[in-house]
Amino acid sequence: MMRVQSFIILIMMFSLGLFAQDSKKENVSQTQKELLFFSNDGCGKCSRAQRYFDEHHMPYEKLPIKENRPLMYEFIHQKTGGKNIGIKYPVLVYGDSIYFNFKDYNHVLSEIETMMKDDGLIDEENSKQ
Secondary structure, eight states, X not given: OHHHHHHHHHHHHHHHHXXXXXXXXXXXXXXXXXXXXXXXXXXXXXXXXXHHHXXXXXXXXXEEHHHHHHHHHHHHHHHXXXXXXXXXXXXXXXXXXXXXXXXXXXXXXXXXXXXXXXXXXXXXXXXOO
């Protein structure tokens, strides 16, 4: 009897954990027009992107990859049609645009900046060109 109760408690805890993760995913994915910045500690390219965002007064939510890997891969799978591929950091998500493995940093970062200006999240005066 004790084994059955322990098993039921374990299943309930597991179910609650899945529900909590799903609700966080919904909250993040429902937030349109927010820059999600999946960053890895010690990553030079991540530091470069963050410096650009800060210098250009671009609001972003920095998500450490270590704690947010499942969410990051959800976005990557959305972009790749579910294929598992190797990725290079950082991973950037803005609206329906998902960026990873990009080579031309200046182009990608300025493209996101332009979209944010078009959406009214940053203005020309505060942005550094």
